[in-house]
Amino acid sequence: MDVDAFVQAHRPAWDRLDELVKRRRRLTGAEVDELVDLYQRVSTHLSMVRSASTDSVLVGRLSGLVARARAAVTGAHAPLWREFLRFWTVSFPVVAYRSWRWWLGSAAAFFLVAALIGLWVAGNPEVQSAVGTPSDIDQLVNNDFASYYSENPAGSFALRVWVNNAWVAAQCIGFAILLGLPIPYVLFQNAANLGLTGGLMFDAGKGDIFLGLLTPHGLLELTAVFLAAAAGMRLGWMVIAPGHRPRGQVLAEQGRAVVAVAAGLVVVLLLSGLIEALVTPSPLPTFARIAIGVVAEVAFLAYVVHFGRKAVRAGESGDIEDAPDVVPTG
Numbered sequence: 001m002d003v004d005a006f007v008q009a010h011r012p013a014w015d016r017l018d019e020l021v022k023r024r025r026r027l028t029g030a031e032v033d034e035l036v037d038l039y040q041r042v043s044t045h046l047s048m049v050r051s052a053s054t055d056s057v058l059v060g061r062l063s064g065l066v067a068r069a070r071a072a073v074t075g076a077h078a079p080l081w082r083e084f085l086r087f088w089t090v091s092f093p094v095v096a097y098r099s100w101r102w103w104l105g106s107a108a109a110f111f112l113v114a115a116l117i118g119l120w121v122a123g124n125p126e127v128q129s130a131v132g133t134p135s136d137i138d139q140l141v142n143n144d145f146a147s148y149y150s151e152n153p154a155g156s157f158a159l160r161v162w163v164n165n166a167w168v169a170a171q172c173i174g175f176a177i178l179l180g181l182p183i184p185y186v187l188f189q190n191a192a193n194l195g196l197t198g199g200l201m202f203d204a205g206k207g208d209i210f211l212g213l214l215t216p217h218g219l220l221e222l223t224a225v226f227l228a229a230a231a232g233m234r235l236g237w238m239v240i241a242p243g244h245r246p247r248g249q250v251l252a253e254q255g256r257a258v259v260a261v262a263a264g265l266v267v268v269l270l271l272s273g274l275i276e277a278l279v280t281p282s283p284l285p286t287f288a289r290i291a292i293g294v295v296a297e298v299a300f301l302a303y304v305v306h307f308g309r310k311a312v313r314a315g316e317s318g319d320i321e322d323a324p325d326v327v328p329t330g
Contacts, residue, residue: 003053010045014062017042017069024072039069054244090311092264095231095257097308102230102237110187110226114195121199128203131196141204145197146213169269172228173262179236183229190225212286216293217276220300224268231261271296 017038020031027035046062053059096103121127128137168190175182201210235254279292 003049003055003058006045006049007058010042013038014042014045014065018065021065021068021072035069036073039066039073042066042069087260087263089307090316091260093304093307094311094316095260096227096264096304097312099227099230099234099261102234103226106187106226106229106233107222109184110191110222113188113191114198117192117195118199118202121196122203128200131200137200137204140197141201141206145201145206146209169225169228169265170262172225172232173258173265175232179239180229180233181236183232187225187229208286212290213280216280216289217272219293219297220268220275221272223297223300224265224272227261227268228265231258268300 017035020027020035020038023031024035042062043066046059046066049055049059049062121131131137132140168186171186172183175186198207198210201207235258238254275293275296279289282289284292
């Protein structure tokens with residue numbers, strides 16, 4: 001697209017829309033109709049410029065104009081319930097769905113590291129002796145691991161679990177500021193801890209207890225952590241390789257996506273914490289507790305795939321509507 005020719009052809013419409021927006025409280029009936037028509041046309045112009053131009057000043061000007069025109073046309077912000085509904089049916093699931101490659105890669109690397117460390121610990125008495133004394137290991141595998149889930153009241157334990165899980169996810173989200181570079185180390189630390197404990201439990205013949213207590217809540221909990229890591233690392237990579245778009249525009253868009261993931265994961269981690277506090281230590285048979293965890297995991301993945309794929313097909317990015325990607329500079 002010839003940007004100069006495009007601007008020359010449509011500048012009169014933009015200027016007219018700007019004039020009508022400034023006089024929005026004193027418009028005649030015909031001018032109100034004209035305002036609505038120009039708002040729709042200029043919104044189309046903005047979409048065309050975003051997809052075909054790297055002129056950040058032009059994108060910023062049209063974004064600001066469209067946002068002000070939308071406010072003039074609608075007269076008010078969308079109701080809170082509608083914003084809430086859009087978040088859970090568009091913003092959060094589409095960001096999660098678009099991050100699936102980073103999400104899956106994080107999970108694969110995490111479990112590979114955990115499995116390798118677990119095998120190393122389980123078959124190496126020297127490593128186990130470096131971890132702790134035989135009495136310490138015996139206390140862990142025969143008492144501490146299982147009692148951890150039942151020694152506190154369910155309410156306080158759920159809160160503590162939620163805070164701990166939220167902290168791990170928050171680190172992944174926070175490190176997005178550093179382009180996601182420290183996130184692999186955060187994942188490695190948690191994978192190493194999981195592998196170490198698993199190796200000791202399996203070596204002591206307690207693998208069934210380990211999996212029976214970890215699986216019900218761990219599936220959803222780790223999925224949330226992987227999603228947080230994926231959002232942070234994806235932001236870093238898209239800033240490094242933004243394609244044909246300005247880095248400022250990409251950073252703003254992906255930054256808002258990371259915020260959407262953070263807000264959604266608050267609820268996901270709360271559900272995980274409730275399962276860990278109420279289901280994991282319950283007297284239910286092991287298969288029933290694991291089944292509850294699997295159902296929660298499958299339900300979450302189905303939710304992301306259904307609404308995320310639907311939003312992608314509709315051309316949604318998860319960003320706020322009429323987002324001003326670049327602040328107008330002139």
